[in-house]
Amino acid sequence: MREGLSGPSIYLAIRLMYIESDEKVAIQCYHCGDPCENELIRFDAKDFCCGGCKAVYELFQETELKEIYDRRNEFAKRSNQFDFLSNATIADELLYFKSETHNRVKLYLPSIHCSSCIYLLENLHRLDDGVIKVTVNFVKKKADILYKPDRLSLHDLANLLGSIGYAPNFTRADGAKKDRSEGDGGLSIKLGVAAFCFGNIMLLSFPEYLGFDSQLDEKYGVFFSWLNIILALPVLLYSSIDYFKSAIAGLSRRFVNIDVPIVVGIITLFLRSVYEVLSEAGPGYFDSLAGLVFFLLVGKWFQSKTYQNLSFERDYKSYFPLAILKRQGIEEISTPIDLLEKDDTVIIRNGEIIPADGILSSGTAKIDYSFVTGESRPVHVNADQVIYAGGRQLGQRIELKLLKKSSQSYLTNLWNSQAFKEESDGHTKLLVNQISKYFTGVVLTTAILSFTFWAFHDSTMMWQSFTAVLIVACPCALALSAPFTNGNVLRWLGKANLYLKGSDVVERLSIIDTVVFDKTGTLTSSAESRLNYSGYDLSHIECAVVKKMTSNSTHPLSQKIHDSIAADISVELHDFVERPGKGLFAKYGTTSFKLGSAKWVGNDNVDSANQDGVYLSADGKVKGVYRFQNAYRDGLSQLTKKLGAYKMVILSGDNDRERENLTGIFGDKVEMKFNQSPEDKMNYIAELKNEGKSVMMLGDGLNDAGALKRSDIGLAVTEDIAAFSPACDGILLGSKLTYLSRFLRYLNIARNIVVASFIISFAYNIVGISLAVSGALTPVSAAILMPLSSISVVLFATLSSNYFAKTLNIV
Amino acid sequence: MSVIFILILISMVVGGSFLGLFIWASRSGQFDDTVTPSIRMLFDDQKRRRQNEKLK
Numbered sequence: 047m048r049e050g051l052s053g054p055s056i057y058l059a060i061r062l063m064y065i066e067s068d069e070k071v072a073i074q075c076y077h078c079g080d081p082c083e084n085e086l087i088r089f090d091a092k093d094f095c096c097g098g099c100k101a102v103y104e105l106f107q108e109t110e111l112k113e114i115y116d117r118r119n120e121f122a123k124r125s126n127q128f129d130f131l132s133n134a135t136i137a138d139e140l141l142y143f144k145s146e147t148h149n150r151v152k153l154y155l156p157s158i159h160c161s162s163c164i165y166l167l168e169n170l171h172r173l174d175d176g177v178i179k180v181t182v183n184f185v186k187k188k189a190d191i192l193y194k195p196d197r198l199s200l201h202d203l204a205n206l207l208g209s210i211g212y213a214p215n216f217t218r219a220d221g222a223k224k225d226r227s228e229g230d231g232g233l234s235i236k237l238g239v240a241a242f243c244f245g246n247i248m249l250l251s252f253p254e255y256l257g258f259d260s261q262l263d264e265k266y267g268v269f270f271s272w273l274n275i276i277l278a279l280p281v282l283l284y285s286s287i288d289y290f291k292s293a294i295a296g297l298s299r300r301f302v303n304i305d306v307p308i309v310v311g312i313i314t315l316f317l318r319s320v321y322e323v324l325s326e327a328g329p330g331y332f333d334s335l336a337g338l339v340f341f342l343l344v345g346k347w348f349q350s351k352t353y354q355n356l357s358f359e360r361d362y363k364s365y366f367p368l369a370i371l372k373r374q375g376i377e378e379i380s381t382p383i384d385l386l387e388k389d390d391t392v393i394i395r396n397g398e399i400i401p402a403d404g405i406l407s408s409g410t411a412k413i414d415y416s417f418v419t420g421e422s423r424p425v426h427v428n429a430d431q432v433i434y435a436g437g438r439q440l441g442q443r444i445e446l447k448l449l450k451k452s453s454q455s456y457l458t459n460l461w462n463s464q465a466f467k468e469e470s471d472g473h474t475k476l477l478v479n480q481i482s483k484y485f486t487g488v489v490l491t492t493a494i495l496s497f498t499f500w501a502f503h504d505s506t507m508m509w510q511s512f513t514a515v516l517i518v519a520c521p522c523a524l525a526l527s528a529p530f531t532n533g534n535v536l537r538w539l540g541k542a543n544l545y546l547k548g549s550d551v552v553e554r555l556s557i558i559d560t561v562v563f564d565k566t567g568t569l570t571s572s573a574e575s576r577l578n579y580s581g582y583d584l585s586h587i588e589c590a591v592v593k594k595m596t597s598n599s600t601h602p603l604s605q606k607i608h609d610s611i612a613a614d615i616s617v618e619l620h621d622f623v624e625r626p627g628k629g630l631f632a633k634y635g636t637t638s639f640k641l642g643s644a645k646w647v648g649n650d651n652v653d654s655a656n657q658d659g660v661y662l663s664a665d666g667k668v669k670g671v672y673r674f675q676n677a678y679r680d681g682l683s684q685l686t687k688k689l690g691a692y693k694m695v696i697l698s699g700d701n702d703r704e705r706e707n708l709t710g711i712f713g714d715k716v717e718m719k720f721n722q723s724p725e726d727k728m729n730y731i732a733e734l735k736n737e738g739k740s741v742m743m744l745g746d747g748l749n750d751a752g753a754l755k756r757s758d759i760g761l762a763v764t765e766d767i768a769a770f771s772p773a774c775d776g777i778l779l780g781s782k783l784t785y786l787s788r789f790l791r792y793l794n795i796a797r798n799i800v801v802a803s804f805i806i807s808f809a810y811n812i813v814g815i816s817l818a819v820s821g822a823l824t825p826v827s828a829a830i831l832m833p834l835s836s837i838s839v840v841l842f843a844t845l846s847s848n849y850f851a852k853t854l855n856i857v
Numbered sequence: 858m859s860v861i862f863i864l865i866l867i868s869m870v871v872g873g874s875f876l877g878l879f880i881w882a883s884r885s886g887q888f889d890d891t892v893t894p895s896i897r898m899l900f901d902d903q904k905r906r907r908q909n910e911k912l913k
Contacts, residue, residue: 161896161899164893164896164897168897181893182893183889183890184890184892184893185890185892185893186890234888235879235880235883235884238876238879238880238883239876239880242872242873242875242876246869246872250865266861269862269865273869
């Protein structure tokens with residue numbers, strides 16, 4: 047219903063823009079902008095032309111959608127945000143297609159969140175005739191925009207989008223022109239071809255199953271067989287090509303993966319079938335061949351359905367800006383980050399991210415390092431102090447003299463380390479690949495044994511039974527067990543807000559024995575912080591004064607203090623003053639109250655480590671201080687108990703003043719390390735791995751990126767799934783952290799389900815191989831046995847993983 | 858009965874052309890985004906209704 051209603055609402059943004067220039071008309075509807083001619087409804091001090099518009103307005107007020115009404119003006123203030131796009135080299139990097147009359151660009155618009163957004167954006171050509179066409183991809187929050195470069199520059203386009211509330215997000219990763227080829231690498235086409243051939247071969251083989259009896263039918267038999275060969279060719283040469291590639295890649299690394307026996311089976315099936323047709327010995331096994339490839343591809347397709355709207359590969363590049371203002375003499379020039387050199391002076395404006403380590407030239411800065419450390423409180427930096435890359439400046443513009451290039455900064459240096467260059471060897475460790483080593487050996491031995499046996503007894507049977515063993519032992523069911531179980535587990539965990547990168551992660555996650563936590567942002571929640579007051583007790587009046595003072599200020603700390611005080615009386619204040627960056631002043635009666643930094647209230651003798659906090663003084667006498675403390679998530683101590691079987695470690699970049707608190711929650715079994723730099727964290731993980739541990743790391747900020755990458759499984763913990771998270775194997779919603787023990791139990795069960803499916807497929811294989819060895823395998827029995835084993839394994843894997851997901855209540 | 862040869866060949870051509878259509882659709886990106894079109898189709902209804910309202 048909401049989609050239906052909110053469509054016309056978008057007219058607002060479009061219509062208002064037109065109407066603003068119009069001369070005076072009748073009263074306009076606040077929602078749709080039409081003049082209210084027939085009817086006028088007053089609601090919430092606004093005018094509406096019809097009940098429908100009022101209903102939509104009400105709907106909007108309930109949700110965050112009301113922002114669309116407010117956003118339009120807000121943007122004008124910081125419209126210099128996209129100045130760097132005037133730089134032609136930067137702009138050209140972003141274009142997908144460029145010509146005199148048409149430019150095409152794909153922009154990431156993080157604000158896309160409802161159907162109205164699609165409507166508004168796809169009607170952008172009505173707002174500006176420089177735009178030709180906009181196509182929105184809702185899931186990826188991307189807009190594919192075709193525009194006329196002679197009418198509209200990329201810079202104007204970005205500003206236009208910004209002015210209607212959809213400011214595009216440019217990052218350095220875009221500049222690299224990645225992500226050009228979308229889609230699944232032709233898997234769906236391969237699957238389609240295999241399905242077509244499989245279906246037709248089955249039809250053509252059907253008469254064979256029933257048996258030809260007359261001479262006339264024989265003619266059809268030959269015709270059908272030849273058609274089957276033709277139909278099997280695309281399956282062999284196109285659909286199954288990935289298995290050939292993977293098997294060859296495995297063998298060249300001296301490793302027998304599961305694709306090796308599959309490929310052996312496929313080749314044997316094809317050769318033997320062609321031989322049978324040519325020698326007119328029989329119809330061959332083309333149906334089994336096509337069916338095998340079809341089922342395998344279905345498994346692969348099922349496995350590939352992951353979360354395309356989440357990015358698991360982000361590094362610092364996808365989060366740093368494309369360009370930054372650089373001072374050259376008196377000029378300020380947008381410069382791509384890569385071209386910044388040591389000793390350059392750059393200008394950072396409010397909300398921009400520091401691209402490289404530098405020294406603050408003058409003034410003070412307030413840096414929010416929450417992307418880096420997970421700590422949401424901003425840090426004050428004075429002139430001549432170092433600011434590290436990755437922080438975000440809040441407040442007025444600052445100038446930085448760079449100490450290092452962007453790629454060599456303290457934080458970004460992490461990406462130059464070995465961990466980011468090595469390819470993970472996780473693939474070879476997969477259960478199915480470990481089994482396949484033995485499986486291939488056993489199958490080959492059986493085939494050779496039966497070949498030798500028949501060589502002595504009945505030489506006409508020896509090739510037949512040799513190939514039959516290879517055909518029937520083809521591990522189709524085996525290869526399907528893991529994809530279907532893990533793929534299904536992946537979906538269940540996704541419902542529980544744990545988003546894993548791929549189904550192989552499910553398996554690797556089930557064998558970890560060590561859990562490493564980051565502290566800030568992971569164990570604590572950055573969304574909620576607790577306010578503590580310490581000092582002299584405050585009277586009713588004093589509480590009321592503080593509440594009144596803070597109500598006048600928009601500073602986030604003021605608002606938090608304001609919300610925390612429950613004062614029942616109201617007081618009158620006068621001489622109220624707010625000094626940005628310092629504090630508040632107000633008089634109540636004859637008493638002057640000051641609220642703010644230690645310096646502001648005149649408290650100079652606190653040691654610098656204790657300076658954070660909001661101080662209160664009355665007539666120059668310090669009354670007390672409000673401090674913010676990150677709150678630990680609820681349920682952590684139960685989680686620790688349930689995870690008793692795992693080794694647990696806490697790594698924190700902070701000092702050890704929280705040690706007692708943490709011991710209280712986690713008990714003394716948990717190892718704790720403090721003052722850990724990003725490199726320390728990464729090296730500690732490497733040490734654990736050297737000890738033979740299988741490590742899962744949970745972290746949130748960029749400072750954990752190295753540890754996340756180095757560990758066997760890196761999970762990024764975040765308050766908002768769509769927000770930035772460093773490269774990882776999975777993303778976990780912060781509030782679900784305490785579900786971790788349940789998730790791990792479920793994953794253990796999932797591993798057992800995979801093993802059980804293996805046993806089922808082995809059972810089928812034993813039946814099949816005994817038929818094959820005795821030379822009794824007919825095309826019909828092969829055509830029945832193979833799909834039957836595949837389907838029963840798939841059913842077992844899916845149903846049992848559903849069952850356990852429900853009994854364990856993981857969602 | 859030899860008409861069956863022709864019939865089967867025709868059926869192959871028909872089936873094959875559907876396969877070709879599928880490949881074309883897949884290549885041209887029609888399956889890349891399956892969410893947005895489902896929302897987009899509702900907008901057209903909206904527009905038409907507005908026009909109808911104006912006609913009344």
